[in-house]
Amino acid sequence: GAVVSQHPSWVICKSGTSVKIECRSLDFQATTMFWYRQFPKQSLMLMATSNEGSKATYEQGVEKDKFLINHASLTLSTLTVTSAHPEDSSFYICSGETGLAFEQYFGPGTRLTVT
Amino acid sequence: KQEVTQIPAALSVPEGENLVLNCSFTDSAIYNLQWFRQDPGKGLTSLLLIQSSQREQTSGRLNASLDKSSGRSTLYIAASQPGDSATYLCAVLPNTDKLIFGTGTRLQVFP
Numbered sequence: 001g002a003v004v005s006q007h008p009s010w011v012i013c014k015s016g017t018s019v020k021i022e023c024r025s026l027d028f029q030a031t032t033m034f035w036y037r038q039f040p041k042q043s044l045m046l047m048a049t050s051n052e053g054s055k056a057t058y059e060q061g062v063e064k065d066k067f068l069i070n071h072a073s074l075t076l077s078t079l080t081v082t083s084a085h086p087e088d089s090s091f092y093i094c095s096g097e098t099g100l101a102f103e104q105y106f107g108p109g110t111r112l113t114v115t
Numbered sequence: 116k117q118e119v120t121q122i123p124a125a126l127s128v129p130e131g132e133n134l135v136l137n138c139s140f141t142d143s144a145i146y147n148l149q150w151f152r153q154d155p156g157k158g159l160t161s162l163l164l165i166q167s168s169q170r171e172q173t174s175g176r177l178n179a180s181l182d183k184s185s186g187r188s189t190l191y192i193a194a195s196q197p198g199d200s201a202t203y204l205c206a207v208l209p210n211t212d213k214l215i216f217g218t219g220t221r222l223q224v225f226p
Contacts, residue, residue: 043217095159106151108158
């Protein structure tokens with residue numbers, strides 16, 4: 001099956017610093033990648049959708065200047081949390097879509113803790 | 116606006132029981148519906164995907180049904196095992212490409 005990896009799996013950073021999270025599709029080309037965040041005991045909330053070579057489309061309420069998304073190739077998307085604050089602490093999950101049947105394949109997630 | 120609800124929110128059962136997890140959605144105009152499993156602190160594992168034209172899908176001890184007209188899907192787990200303990204999420208794909216997730220059912224199967 002299609003495999004998506006994320007790096008790092010967990011990260012702790014100080015308030016005010018920036019953190020980059022990578023999402024890679026290992027055995028397929030992801031024409032579209034999605035970024036979600038998940039708070040404890042809550043469901044996934046879509047943050048943004050990115051297509052390779054295009055600017056990301058952000059969901060309402062998500063600050064695009066704070067959560068920078070780059071989809072430079074068909075196998076790599078990055079999410080940079082800029083000037084992180086404790087309220088940004090969350091579980092961030094990415095997914096990739098091949099474009100066939102609109103099925104998404106999810107990464108293992110990245111736990112971000114901002115101190 | 117599409118909303119997805121899952122009942123029950125939590126379930127604790129002894130090993131061996133057959134289980135029913137429910138998912139309801141408010142807008143029947145969907146492209147497909149997926150069931151996922153999420154272990155604590157982990158990402159999502161896709162269990163079953165049902166296209167809008169299908170009524171059910173089966174994989175091993177899992178069977179998912181879809182009734183679009185009533186806005187419902189059911190995930191059946193046969194002969195539950197402690198290893199089935201996880202959170203189960205359903206998600207619908209409206210006629211766009213943005214998945215909308217349900218609230219989840221936290222399942223615990225004890226020996």
